Amino acid sequence: MRLRLREFRPRSGPYTHRIVQPRHPLRHTSLRAPDPIGLLVGDHDGLSRLAGLFSFAACSRHTIVHVPLRDGVPPDEGVGEPVDLVLAHHGLGLRPSQWPDLRRRLRQGTPLTVRTDEARTGREAAARRERRDRAGCRDELRHATHARTFFLFGSRGVFAEAATGFAYAASRGPYQKGVGDGRMAYLGSFLPLVDPPGGGHPVEVMIGFKPYPPYAHFRPPGVPASRPRPPAGVP
Incomplete structure (x- = not known):
């Protein structure tokens, strides 16, 4: 998949961070943070681009992927305040408390186009599924919610x-x-998220598909937008 992004290089103290955003917003995609159940709803374009953004995050260990989702079309489903999404590798050391200052510095980005490797992503996903069934596997997807943003911290495989x-x-x-x-x-949920201590309901973010209106114009992929006219003389 080809992703059109915008790249930023804000400084925070002695460090320079690399942050990318989609160049064009995922207008019909929204996210509500889990408490303990969250909901991400998107149309075909939004879910497809999220697949590409997660694939890009998997192979970009030193890049923060920021997906603004708060300003799209308000969703009808779910409860709670809409939030943005941030993806970062464990080893990057990003703290949610740093994010408001970094977000304020995202002013003038540089256009960037990248291609994801779906075959490689599939191989790494399969390898991770095999590892997670082994005893003692600590390859987990950690999360936090701060400053109207849902953070996911993981590894390449996750x-x-x-x-x-x-x-x-x-x-x-x-x-x-x-x-x-x-x-x-x-259509399922995110991978299992790390639950907070103390028990209670497992934390989960459900994934939903919903086309954007007008629904009368919606057709599944491969279905013609209109039926062909019958030959002359056919009732």
Whole structure:
């Protein structure tokens, strides 16, 4: 997939951070942070681009991926305040408390175009699925919510596996029952998130597909936008 991004290089003390955003907003995609259940809803374009952004994050250990989602079309589903999304590798050392200052510095970015490698992402996702079933596996997807932003901290394999989940949701969502009438279809969830201490309901972010209106114009991929006219003389 080709991703059109915008790259920023803000400084924070002695450090320079590399931050990328989608060049164009995911207008029909929204995210509500888990408390303990969250919800991410997107159309085909939004879920597809999220798959690409997670794939890019998987192979970019020194890059912070920022996906602004608060200013899109207000969603009908879910409860709670809409939040943005930030992806960062564990080893980058990003602290959520740093983010408001970094976000204020995202003023003039440089256009950037990258290509993701879906075959490589698939191999890394499969390898991670094999590892996670082993005893003592600590390859986890940590999370935090701060300053109207949902942070995900993971490894190459974790982000790659999440990318394949979004790709699946984007490909199967348009074929779910009722979506042509404007209903949302659930298509699984993020990978298991690390639960806070003390027990309680597991933390989870569900993924939903919903096309954007007008729904009368929606067609699943491969279905013609209009039916062909019958030959002359055919009732």
